[in-house]
Every structure is written in structure tokens, then in C-alpha cells.
Amino acid sequence: MTRHPDSNPQDQAAHHWLTQHQHTLTHALDDLLDVEAGLREILLHSHHDTATENLDTVLDTEAGLAAILPAAPQTPLAPTRDTPRHHAGATERLRRLTPADRLDLRNHPNVKAASRALGHALAGTRDLDRVLDLTSIQTHSRVRSRVLALALDLAHDLARELELDLENDLELDLALDLDHDLGHDLGVNHDHALDLAHEITRACELAVELADDLALDLADDPDGALANDLLDLARAHDLHRALDLALEIALNRTRDLGLELIVDIRTAEVGRAVGLALHQELPALDKDSLHTLLDDFTTADLSDADLTDIDLSGVRWSEHTTWPPTHDVEDLKTRSDENPPGGGTWVVRSGTTTIRDLAER
Amino acid sequence: MSSHDPTDGTDRSTTVPTPSCPPGQSHRARPQADEEFSAFYRENIRPVTGFLINHGASVHLAADIAQETMTDAYRNWDRITHPKAWVHKAASRALVRKVASVEDPVDDVPEPTSLVPRPDAIAEWEAQHDALDLIRSLPAKQRQVMAWTLAGFTPTDIANHLGMPTENVRANLKKARRTSATYLKAREEEQ
Numbered sequence: 001m002t003r004h005p006d007s008n009p010q011d012q013a014a015h016h017w018l019t020q021h022q023h024t025l026t027h028a029l030d031d032l033l034d035v036e037a038g039l040r041e042i043l044l045h046s047h048h049d050t051a052t053e054n055l056d057t058v059l060d061t062e063a064g065l066a067a068i069l070p071a072a073p074q075t076p077l078a079p080t081r082d083t084p085r086h087h088a089g090a091t092e093r094l095r096r097l098t099p100a101d102r103l104d105l106r107n108h109p110n111v112k113a114a115s116r117a118l119g120h121a122l123a124g125t126r127d128l129d130r131v132l133d134l135t136s137i138q139t140h141s142r143v144r145s146r147v148l149a150l151a152l153d154l155a156h157d158l159a160r161e162l163e164l165d166l167e168n169d170l171e172l173d174l175a176l177d178l179d180h181d182l183g184h185d186l187g188v189n190h191d192h193a194l195d196l197a198h199e200i201t202r203a204c205e206l207a208v209e210l211a212d213d214l215a216l217d218l219a220d221d222p223d224g225a226l227a228n229d230l231l232d233l234a235r236a237h238d239l240h241r242a243l244d245l246a247l248e249i250a251l252n253r254t255r256d257l258g259l260e261l262i263v264d265i266r267t268a269e270v271g272r273a274v275g276l277a278l279h280q281e282l283p284a285l286d287k288d289s290l291h292t293l294l295d296d297f298t299t300a301d302l303s304d305a306d307l308t309d310i311d312l313s314g315v316r317w318s319e320h321t322t323w324p325p326t327h328d329v330e331d332l333k334t335r336s337d338e339n340p341p342g343g344g345t346w347v348v349r350s351g352t353t354t355i356r357d358l359a360e361r
Numbered sequence: 362m363s364s365h366d367p368t369d370g371t372d373r374s375t376t377v378p379t380p381s382c383p384p385g386q387s388h389r390a391r392p393q394a395d396e397e398f399s400a401f402y403r404e405n406i407r408p409v410t411g412f413l414i415n416h417g418a419s420v421h422l423a424a425d426i427a428q429e430t431m432t433d434a435y436r437n438w439d440r441i442t443h444p445k446a447w448v449h450k451a452a453s454r455a456l457v458r459k460v461a462s463v464e465d466p467v468d469d470v471p472e473p474t475s476l477v478p479r480p481d482a483i484a485e486w487e488a489q490h491d492a493l494d495l496i497r498s499l500p501a502k503q504r505q506v507m508a509w510t511l512a513g514f515t516p517t518d519i520a521n522h523l524g525m526p527t528e529n530v531r532a533n534l535k536k537a538r539r540t541s542a543t544y545l546k547a548r549e550e551e552q
Contacts, residue, residue, distance in 0.1 A: 011542050014539075014542035021492035021511075022415075022512075026408055033476055033477060034476060035402070038428055039399055039402045042435050
């Protein structure tokens with residue numbers, strides 16, 4: 001305690017009593033308080049804070065934050081679909097890539113391979129059989145379903161067309177033919193032949209419908225010539241040949257459709273390869289965006305880029321492209337195709353020739 | 362600012378200065394800070410709890426506030442030069458805030474905590490210490506001054522910490538002692 005109380009005995013007694021109380025209180029709290037547990041609680045919380053701070057060495061806080069924050073504004077690399085919130089940081093990352101970064105990216109082995117496959121698909125050099133072999137079962141089913149749907153459409157068109165040219169005696173003609181062919185094969189009598197003729201007539205009507213629809217469908221189509229042949233056959237009542245031709249048209253269309261699917265798949269593979277190379281999940285990019293990212297260097301500043309062992313095949317460049325001082329631009333021009341002609345932009349041809357062929361000069 | 366901090370050796374201004382970095386930011390200074398704080402905690406957690414009980418807080422509330430205050434002290438350890446005064450002052454303010462915010466007290470037994478693992482033993486313990494009844498019966502200001510005095514602080518210290526004139530402190534202390542004396546006399550006469 002501190003000062004002495006007044007000399008009044010009662011006050012002294014009270015002082016003594018309270019002092020005793022204080023000692024008793026403090027010691028008695030031993031029965032109630034677990035001091036060591038309380039101390040551990042404080043120290044453990046503080047040690048946890050330290051451990052949390054150390055997580056900065058393994059956590060990319062900014063990346064995590066970027067994944068949570070709202071999407072960034074639209075960029076030239078805007079994806080085809082609405083940008084998910086977690087792709088905002090990735091789009092920004094793409095936008096910040098330097099031309100040199102993009103050159104390295106396009107030369108990444110996985111990106112290069114995926115880009116080559118996409119190029120083939122775009123060139124349409126793969127036929128439907130190989131396409132179907134290389135696509136997933138699901139894609140194959142989709143293509144097959146599409147072929148069947150197209151064939152049905154064509155059948156309806158043909159039937160409609162045939163109906164327009166049907167004459168009243170066609171039914172009898174058909175019946176007689178049927179009698180001769182089917183009656184012989186199926187053992188049906190003449191009465192039943194007429195019923196069958198009605199069925200065939202109905203089929204012809206449907207075929208005309210199909211042919212008519214197809215004519216509309218293919219009016220501006222490269223297969224338009226085939227469509228005319230198809231209609232001619234339908235009018236000639238040559239249903240078998242008409243349907244064969246319709247199926248061929250359907251398959252052609254399906255091949256184109258299949259190639260479209262393959263282009264979509266190959267585009268996605270390029271996007272995925274880019275994402276893997278950048279160690280970041282990217283939003284879906286269409287082929288135009290990928291072309292801009294990987295091939296379009298028409299205004300790029302590559303003056304500080306190291307082009308050693310860099311494959312420039314497919315690179316699109318122009319007079320506005322700034323190359324490294326030591327790079328032979330004239331030589332590059334000889335290895336490029338101007339596309340479009342006279343347009344001032346070139347695309348480097350495939351091949352890795354880097355030494356200028358003086359013999360040609 | 363009072364330079365008198367009773368007791369012994371807990372005035373860190375006279376000890377070897379600790380590196381000026383909060384716990385957790387310098388791993389080298391950490392063990393030393395932990396050791397100093399641990400010694401301080403073991404020495405003072407009970408007195409601080411008692412200090413709050415003397416203010417009129419229930420034992421459970423006093424232990425809670427004492428633990429919170431000690432936690433804050435640990436976090437600010439490198440900046441505190443007079444830890445005993447610091448925690449008493451902080452605890453006192455925390456109690457005022459808590460009392461001001463609490464509505465009607467709850468009757469059920471509080472949950473166990475690290476510091477108070479057996480909250481059910483509190484009621485029995487309180488019944489054994491009749492001085493608590495006296496202290497809790499004192500008017501607020503007298504109770505407050507008495508609590509600080511029983512914790513070992515001088516009227517001058519108390520005046521500085523509570524922001525009141527020293528004479529007011531002395532006057533309240535005197536009244537508190539007079540009330541205590543009356544209470545004690547009456548109790549003796551009943552026995």
C-alpha cells in the first residue's frame with residue numbers, strides 16, 4: 001500500500017481490513033484463474049498473426065484479389081462471351097503483354113502446335129472422316145445428328161417438288177410399276193398394289209416438299225448447282241438418285257459444319273495453350289482475338305526484342321513494325337507474302353530461312 | 362505524467378530497451394518480448410482482475426476485461442514504457458465502456474474461457490469474500506478511487522490516470538475509508 005491513513009483507529013482498522021481484502025482477493029483468484037492458459041491464449045494468437053504474415057511468401061494476394069474484384073473494362077482482347085468476374089485479371093494480363101512477350105508466347109511449344117492445328121482447320125484441308133476420327137464421340141454424335149436432320153429436310157423438299165409436278169395418272173403409272181416389281185417380289189395382288197401406289201404418291205409429295213425447301217436453303221450456297229440437279233431429278237421422279245444427291249449435299253454441308261466445329265475446338269485449344277503458357281486461366285477467345293494476340297505485329301515495337309531462334313512464320317507485319325536494329329527487314333520481306341497485295345502488310349511464310357540469299361540479288 | 366509506478370522492476374524504461382518493432386514483425390526481438398510480457402502477465406493478471414472486481418465488476422466480467430487488456434498490452438508491448446499503469450488505465454476504461462453498453466445482466470452461467478475455465482465456481486467464491494459487498498456498495502467515484510488505491514497507486518498517480526484533481530481523489534478516498542469503517546463496525550457489532 002501507499003500512504004498511511006488518518007490516525008483515527010476506526011479508519012486504521014478499515015484500512016487494514018481492506019488491505020487484507022486485497023491480498024486475499026489476489027491470492028484467492030488463484031482458485032479461479034488459469035493464468036498459464038490465459039497467457040498461452042495471448043501468445044498463440046500473436047504467433048498465428050505472424051504465421052499469417054508469412055503466408056505472403058506463398059500466396060499471390062494480388063492475383064487472389066484480382067479474381068474477386070469486378071471485371072476490368074473492355075479491351076481489344078475482349079472474349080466472345082460475357083467475361084466471368086474471375087477472368088478480369090487475366091484479360092488485363094493479356095493486355096499488358098509487350099510485343100516481345102507475345103513473340104515468346106507464340107513460340108511456346110504448346111501454343112505453336114495448337115496454332116498449327118488451327119491453321120489446318122481454317123484451311124479446310126482435313127476431310128470429314130479424319131475430322132470425325134479426331135473429334136470426341138460427343139462431337140461425332142452431334143455431326144451425325146446434324147447429317148440426319150439435313151437429310152430429312154432434303155427429303156421433305158423433294159416431296160414438295162415432286163407434288164408440284166405430279167399428274168393425276170402418276171398414281172396409275174406407279175401402281176403399274178409397283179405391280180410389276182413389288183407384286184412380284186412381295187406376292188401382293190393387284191388390289192393391294194393400288195394401296196401401295198397411294199403410299200408412294202404420298203412419299204413423292206413429301207419429296208417435293210423437301211426439294212422445295214432445299215432449293216430455298218441452298219439458293220446462295222456453293223452447293224446451289226447441286227440443288228438444281230437435285231430438283232431436276234426430283235421432277236424426273238428419280239427419287240433414289242435425288243435422295244442420293246441430297247445426302248451428298250447434306251454430307252458436304254455437314255463436312256462444313258464439322259469443320260466449323262473443329263475450328264472452334266482448335267481455337268479453344270490455342271486459348272488453353274496460351275493460358276497454360278501464362279500460368280493463368282483465360283476467358284474464351286475467338287480466333288480473331290487469338291490472331292491479334294499471336295500474329296498481329298503490324299504496329300508492334302520489337303526494337304528491344306531478341307529474335308534469336310524465334311520462328312516468325314505467320315507473323316503479320318507492316319512498315320509500321322519496328323524491328324531490332326540488326327534485323328534485316330528487306331530479307332524478311334522476301335520471306336513474306338504481301339497480304340492483301342499492295343495493302344502494306346506482310347505475312348511471314350513458313351520456314352526458318354534466316355540467311356539472306358545473296359545469289360538472288 | 363506520473364513517474365511513480367509502484368512495485369518493482371516492471372517499469373520498462375529502466376530495463377534494457379526492447380527493439381522498437383511490434384511483436385510479429387521482428388523475429389529476433391520476438392523471444393525477448395515474449396519473455397518480458399509473460400513475466401508481466403503472470404505477475405499482474407490476478408491483481409488487474411482484482412482491480413476490476415473492486416470497481417464493481419463481476420468476477421467473470423473482470424477476468425474478460427483483464428484478458429482483453431493484457432492482449433492489447435502484448436500487441437503494443439514495444440510502445441509501452443509503464444505497463445502496470447497502462448493496463449490498469451486501459452482496463453478501467455474498458456470497464457466503463459462495457460458497463461455503459463451492457464443492458465440487464467444475464468443470469469445464466471457464462472461460458473468457460475482460457476482464463477476462467479470454471480465459471481460455475483465464481484458464485485461460491487464470491488460468497489466467501491464479504492468485503493466485496495462493501496466495495497460494491499460504495500458510490501461509483503469512491504469505489505473507483507478505492508480500487509486504484511488497493512492496487513497500489515498513490516493519489517497523485519490516480520489523479521493523473523483519471524484526469525481529476527488530486528484533492529478530489531483524496532476526498533473520495535477519505536469518504537470511502539469512512540464508509541468502510543462504518544460498515545466494519547456495524548458488522549462487528551452484529552457478531
